[in-house]
Amino acid sequence: xxxxxxxxxxxxxxxxxxxxxxxxxxxxxxxxxxxxxxxxxxxxxxxxxxxxxxxxxxxxxxxxxxxxxxxxxxxxxxxxxxxxxxxxxxxxxxxxxxxxxxxxxxxxxxxx
Numbered sequence: 414x415x416x417x418x419x420x421x422x423x424x425x426x427x428x429x430x431x432x433x434x435x436x437x438x439x440x441x442x443x444x445x446x447x448x449x450x451x452x453x454x455x456x457x458x459x460x461x462x463x464x465x466x467x468x469x470x471x472x473x474x475x476x477x478x479x480x481x482x483x484x485x486x487x488x489x490x491x492x493x494x495x496x497x498x499x500x501x502x503x504x505x506x507x508x509x510x511x512x513x514x515x516x517x518x519x520x521x522x523x524x525x
Contacts, residue, residue: 444470
């Protein structure tokens with residue numbers, strides 16, 4: 414499923430954001446993706462560590478790399494960062510439980 418920029422928005426979820434852990438809800442066509450992690454700024458780079466992702470109304474294969482890049486672009490543009498690094502937490506279920514996924518690195522596109 415290929416999402417369009419106009420189908421994506423995100424918001425901070427105050428009631429489940431505490432201390433160093435932030436939770437955002439990404440509203441997309443057909444559902445919501447919940448992303449929890451510990452954000453920190455390193456210059457013009459947003460680093461989010463210990464990331465957990467869950468979704469309602471969407472299956473994992475609906476997201477994919479292209480849609481992940483689009484979500485990252487929107488976040489970087491809105492928050493005015495040039496780069497974003499997403500470091501996942503150790504997996505408790507799914508593919509390779511007990512292992513940490515490799516970090517995802519995104520660079521802001523100036524062409525949009």
